[in-house]
Amino acid sequence: MKIKGKTILLDKPVYVTGHAGVAGKKEGEGPLAQDFDAIFDDTTVGQQSYELAESALLKDAIIRAVSKSGVSFSDVNFVLSGDLLDQCMGSAFALKDLNISSIGLFGACSTMALSLANGAMLVDCGAECVVAATSSHFCSSERQFRFPLEYGGQRPPTAQWTVTGAGASVLQGQGDGIKIKALQIGTITDLGITDANNMGAAMAPAAARTITDFLNDTDTKPSDYDLILTGDLGFTGSKLLHEITELEYNVKLDKNHKDCGMLIYDLKKQDVNSGGSGCGCGGSVLCSHIMKQMEKGKLNKVLFVATGALMSPTSSKQGNSIPSIAHAVLLEA
Amino acid sequence: MKIKGKTILLDKPVYVTGHAGVAGKKEGEGPLAQDFDAIFDDTTVGQQSYELAESALLKDAIIRAVSKSGVSFSDVNFVLSGDLLDQCMGSAFALKDLNISSIGLFGACSTMALSLANGAMLVDCGAECVVAATSSHFCSSERQFRFPLEYGGQRPPTAQWTVTGAGASVLQGQGDGIKIKALQIGTITDLGITDANNMGAAMAPAAARTITDFLNDTDTKPSDYDLILTGDLGFTGSKLLHEITELEYNVKLDKNHKDCGMLIYDLKKQDVNSGGSGCGCGGSVLCSHIMKQMEKGKLNKVLFVATGALMSPTSSKQGNSIPSIAHAVLLEA
Numbered sequence: 001m002k003i004k005g006k007t008i009l010l011d012k013p014v015y016v017t018g019h020a021g022v023a024g025k026k027e028g029e030g031p032l033a034q035d036f037d038a039i040f041d042d043t044t045v046g047q048q049s050y051e052l053a054e055s056a057l058l059k060d061a062i063i064r065a066v067s068k069s070g071v072s073f074s075d076v077n078f079v080l081s082g083d084l085l086d087q088c089m090g091s092a093f094a095l096k097d098l099n100i101s102s103i104g105l106f107g108a109c110s111t112m113a114l115s116l117a118n119g120a121m122l123v124d125c126g127a128e129c130v131v132a133a134t135s136s137h138f139c140s141s142e143r144q145f146r147f148p149l150e151y152g153g154q155r156p157p158t159a160q161w162t163v164t165g166a167g168a169s170v171l172q173g174q175g176d177g178i179k180i181k182a183l184q185i186g187t188i189t190d191l192g193i194t195d196a197n198n199m200g201a202a203m204a205p206a207a208a209r210t211i212t213d214f215l216n217d218t219d220t221k222p223s224d225y226d227l228i229l230t231g232d233l234g235f236t237g238s239k240l241l242h243e244i245t246e247l248e249y250n251v252k253l254d255k256n257h258k259d260c261g262m263l264i265y266d267l268k269k270q271d272v273n274s275g276g277s278g279c280g281c282g283g284s285v286l287c288s289h290i291m292k293q294m295e296k297g298k299l300n301k302v303l304f305v306a307t308g309a310l311m312s313p314t315s316s317k318q319g320n321s322i323p324s325i326a327h328a329v330l331l332e333a
Numbered sequence: 334m335k336i337k338g339k340t341i342l343l344d345k346p347v348y349v350t351g352h353a354g355v356a357g358k359k360e361g362e363g364p365l366a367q368d369f370d371a372i373f374d375d376t377t378v379g380q381q382s383y384e385l386a387e388s389a390l391l392k393d394a395i396i397r398a399v400s401k402s403g404v405s406f407s408d409v410n411f412v413l414s415g416d417l418l419d420q421c422m423g424s425a426f427a428l429k430d431l432n433i434s435s436i437g438l439f440g441a442c443s444t445m446a447l448s449l450a451n452g453a454m455l456v457d458c459g460a461e462c463v464v465a466a467t468s469s470h471f472c473s474s475e476r477q478f479r480f481p482l483e484y485g486g487q488r489p490p491t492a493q494w495t496v497t498g499a500g501a502s503v504l505q506g507q508g509d510g511i512k513i514k515a516l517q518i519g520t521i522t523d524l525g526i527t528d529a530n531n532m533g534a535a536m537a538p539a540a541a542r543t544i545t546d547f548l549n550d551t552d553t554k555p556s557d558y559d560l561i562l563t564g565d566l567g568f569t570g571s572k573l574l575h576e577i578t579e580l581e582y583n584v585k586l587d588k589n590h591k592d593c594g595m596l597i598y599d600l601k602k603q604d605v606n607s608g609g610s611g612c613g614c615g616g617s618v619l620c621s622h623i624m625k626q627m628e629k630g631k632l633n634k635v636l637f638v639a640t641g642a643l644m645s646p647t648s649s650k651q652g653n654s655i656p657s658i659a660h661a662v663l664l665e666a
Contacts, residue, residue, distance in 0.1 A: 001459040003410060006434055011459075049651050077336060078518055086419040087645035088439040092521065096643075096656040101339055101518035103451060104643070104658075106421040106437035118436060118451070125458030126334040126344075144647075185411055185434035188425065310429075310437070312420035314477075318382050323429040325437075 001124050007184045007217035007328075014120040015175035016331070018069025021288025022061045023264075023280075024138070024164030030265045035289040036165075037064050043139060043164070050139035051085060055093035057166040057280070058083070058135035062094065065168035065287070071129050073100060076170075078122060079131040080115040082106045083279050084162075085144055086312075090135050100131070109136075109203075109232050110186065110308030112167055112283040113327035117183040119171045120329070128172065135166035136278030145196065145313055158198040160234045160277035163264060167283025169291075178294050182218065182330040186210045188310065190323040196311060199277055200237020202322035203307035207233060208244040210305055210326035212251050218330075222253050226299045229290060230326075231282030231306030232261035234275030260285035282306040294333040302331045334457050339543075340517045340550035340661075347453040348508035349664070351402025354621025355394045356597075356613075357471070357497025363598045368622040369498075370397050376472060376497070383472035384418060387499075388426035390613070391416070391468035394499035395427065398620070402503035404462050406433060409503075411455060412464040413448040415439045416612050417495075418477060423468050433464070442469075442536075442565050443519065443641030445500055445616040446660035450516040452504050453662070461505065468499035469611030478529065478646055491531040493567045493610035496597060500616025502624075510666075511627050515551065517661040519543045521643065525654045529644060532610055533570020535655035536640035540566060541577040543638055543659035545584050551663075555586050559632045562623060563659075564615030564639030565594035567608030593618035615639040627666040635664045 002009040020037040028039030038060060045056040058081065066073060079098070082105035083090035095102050107114035115132035122130055139149060141162040147153040171180070189209050193202040207230050215221060222228060233241055238259045245251045260282045261275035286304055293299045311322040335342040353370040361372030371393060378389040391414065399406060412431070415438035416423035428435050440447035448465035455463055472482060474495040480486040504513070522542050526535040540563050548554060555561060566574055571592045578584040593615045594608035619637055626632045640659040649655075 003459070003461065051647055051651070052653075082437075082439055084420070085645065086647055087417070087441065087643065089643075089645040089648050091439075092643035092656045093648070093653070096521040096523050099520060101520050102658060103447065103518055104415075104439035104641075106415055106424075106439040108420065114436065121458055122454055125454055126336070128336065185436055187432060187434050188429040190429050308437075310420065310422075310425035312418065312422040314384055314419055315422050315426070318384070320385075320426070323425045325435060 005217035006213045007182055009182050010124045013179035013181050014123045014171050016169050016178040017172045017175040018065045018170035019287040019291045020061045020064035021167045021284035022057055022165060023284050027163055027165055027264055030270060032264055032289045035292050037288055050137055051089055052093060054090040054135050054137035054140050058090055058094035058133060061166035061168040062131055062133050065170050069170035073098060075129050076100050076131055077127040077129055078103050080105055080119045081133040082111045083135050084108060084141050108308030108310055109277060109279050110306040110325055110327050111279040112286055113304055113306035113329050116329045117185060117327050120180040120183055123171050123173050130171050131168055132171060133168035134279040134283040136162050136280035138162045138164045141278055155273055156197050157273055158236045159273045160199055160261060160275055161272035162278035163276045163281035165280035165284030167287035169287050178291055179332050180329055181332055184210055184214050184328040186325040186327045188323045188325050190321050192321045194321050196316045199309045200234045200274055201240055202309045203324040204233055204237045204240035204244055206324040206326040207241050207305055207307045210328050212245060212249040214328050222256060225256060225301050225303050227302045228257045229302055229304050230259045232277040233259045234261040236274045300333045304329045304331060338550035339546045340515055342515050343457045346512035346514050347456045347504050349502050349511040350505045350508040351398040351503035352620040352624045353394045353397035354500045354617035355390055355498060356617050360496055360498055360597055363603060365597055365622045368625050370621055383470055384422055385426060387423040387468050387470035387473050391423055391427035391466060391499040394501040395464055395466050398501035398503050406431060408462050409433050409464055410460040410462055411436050413438055413452045414466040415444045416468050417441060417474050441641030441643055442610060442612050443639040443658055443660050444612040445619055446637055446639035446662050449662045450518060450660050453513045453516055456504050456506050463504050464501055465504060466501035467612040467616040469495050469613035471495045471497045474611055488606055489530050490606055491569045492606045493532055493594060493608055494605035495611035496609045496614035498613035498617030500620035502620050511624055512665045513662055514665055515663040517543055517547050519658040519660045521656045521658050523654050523656040527654050529649045532642045533567045533607055534573055535642045536657040537566055537570045537573035537577055539657040539659040540574050540638055540640045543661050545578060545582040547661050555589060558589060558634050558636050560635045561590045562635055562637050563592045565610040566592045567594040569607045633666045637662045637664060
């Protein structure tokens with residue numbers, strides 16, 4: 001690989017040879033319903049806790065992606081996965097019976113881009129086959145980060161709705177189809193936002209930084225991409241992203257920017273306030289809808305930039321700001 | 334890199350060009366006191382919470398390692414770091430002002446081996462300089478995983494004492510000194526242990542699996558190493574490790590096995606029950622005492638195998654078993 005500024009240019013393309021995005025009931029009632037590889041109407045996915053339900057979703061997405069790629073689990077060198085739960089419980093319990101070498105990641109909602117980016121570098125380095133994956137679940141996240149579900153706390157307009165869903169992609173050095181050609185590992189950015197009900201505002205500066213760094217390093221402009229796709233900035237964060245890139249970096253993100261958190265729900269009808277969030281938001285939308293659009297020829301060059309808010313319930317209670325990060329992956333059909 | 338079984342053989346050695354291990358007061362009263370790069374007698378490290386104290390330790394270790402390597406922060410392509418706290422808060426707040434591309438990892442107490450292993454692969458792949466790091470803090474861990482400190486809960490003989498400390502190593506493709514030549518990303522292993530006060534028993538099977546897989550893949554035996562060093566199995570886990578490798582795998586771990594959790598404290602005098610634990614245990618011991626022994630010519634070939642118990646407070650309260658993992662890194666002087 002070659003390093004240009006903060007951007008990694010891969011020596012040869014890394015291929016996405018299999019991918020799957022799965023989702024829960026509410027997501028299955030949204031605009032992307034027909035593109036998900038599976039929709040689970042049972043919020044518990046038949047498990048004894050919401051946390052284990054999240055693990056079941058993630059395991060399901062991984063199995064579907066591996067199956068679609070045509071490889072077997074014994075061909076997989078590493079699985080790279082992480083999630084939002086304390087100590088990444090979602091991933092540990094999803095992977096524990098799959099018998100694969102596991103690289104645990106933590107990037108909060110940026111995890112799909114982090115796992116694809118790190119995974120693509122490992123394939124560039126000689127790994128034959130890796131799986132990049134992530135998940136989130138509304139019920140496990142809500143009680144982890146905010147309030148018990150039963151409490152029925154009111155949500156401000158800036159709040160986002162954690163997606164119940166998971167995404168997984170199989171990466172290999174050879175194949176055909178979608179290619180990863182470049183990537184960027186993000187730098188933690190913290191402008192002092194402390195409101196855990198306004199993740200979009202906390203994460204937008206990190207997205208602006210990574211997107212503009214990537215454009216500079218590759219000497220490209222927004223119109224060179226069919227789509228610049230953020231993970232889960234939602235309505236509030238997306239608006240801020242456009243303002244920051246224009247005012248701070250003099251880059252105008254035109255209509256080719258979209259956000260998975262605004263694509264996955266009907267914001268007018270589904271009562272999700274500012275839109276979707278969670279690792280599973282970018283994960284499920286990228287690995288189903290977007291990759292299917294690319295395979296159908298409707299999108300060619302997609303810059304996927306997933307953002308993560310690196311706060312914990314403890315750091316929020318202690319009044320700390322919310323450090324954020326955004327990782328980027330360039331996908332081409 | 335070449336893949337043999339589960340083991341990665343690097344094409345050319347990756348060099349540890351700087352390293353530092355820092356520790357707290359209790360660790361500074363133990364047998365390794367003179368080898369730590371810094372000892373912080375103030376448990377809060379001047380911060381407003383134990384969590385931010387942990388971040389301060391980690392940041393200190395990273396700055397020392399980078400300084401010793403002679404590189405500047407702008408030369409660092411990636412820092413790879415993780416810790417035990419919810420949402421890896423320790424790492425996020427340590428790194429947020431350092432302005433480096435950050436790969437967040439989660440491997441619980443295995444993180445020092447995971448960050449070295451993933452980092453070494455990235456250097457093998459073309460990164461010029463990466464930092465691998467991790468931390469833990471007795472006070473932040475105790476209230477995260479067990480009880481509020483003020484509660485004064487009794488500790489069973491199998492319990493371990495979370496190390497207050499951090500370790501960091503700078504890895505580069507060129508240099509002299511300690512070399513990483515091979516590594517193994519572990520596979521999650523779960524034999525059904527549910528007792529969060531017996532981490533050693535939960536993690537020993539993962540260590541046995543990774544050590545024996547590594548020996549098989551490299552066609553070596555324990556006596557080929559000056560030291561097989563586990564991260565934090567403690568007394569209970571180390572005894573179990575010897576039993577499992579002998580009974581299950583027919584491999585006798587001779588006296589050249591040591592455990593950082595037993596090296597860092599005087600088990601007879603320091604009232605730590607089964608020994609030290611935490612990401613900072615393997616991290617601080619490896620990056621100070623062990624690497625200094627290697628540089629002095631007292632140790633040549635060291636197989637570092639750090640184990641992680643991938644449970645969360647939630648998974649333990651729900652009665653789930655403790656999935657565990659062990660990653661390995663082969664270091665040569």
